[in-house]
Amino acid sequence: MSTGNAVTIVDVRDPNAYAQGHIDHAQIINDDNIEDFLTKTDKEKPLICYCYHGISSQRAALYFTDQGFSQVYSIDGGWEEWKKVYA
Numbered sequence: 627m628s629t630g631n632a633v634t635i636v637d638v639r640d641p642n643a644y645a646q647g648h649i650d651h652a653q654i655i656n657d658d659n660i661e662d663f664l665t666k667t668d669k670e671k672p673l674i675c676y677c678y679h680g681i682s683s684q685r686a687a688l689y690f691t692d693q694g695f696s697q698v699y700s701i702d703g704g705w706e707e708w709k710k711v712y713a
């Protein structure tokens with residue numbers, strides 16, 4: 627799955643899970659880098675969030691919407707569902 631510069635993808639899982647596998651071009655987002663991400667990311671580009679099973683990423687999507695991102699999505703089923711199809 628190629629995203630190029632069309633969307634921003636964020637992984638809200640822990641660093642160990644990210645290291646074991648993640649969606650191409652996904653950025654890991656956590657408490658250490660969230661402020662930097664918020665100030666440097668184009669809020670007009672679609673933002674796709676994912677976690678393990680899609681629960682935490684739904685909360686993250688709401689948070690990013692509150693921070694001014696205009697198009698925010700959460701992957702239903704998270705990484706576990708995504709990798710069944712694409713990994």
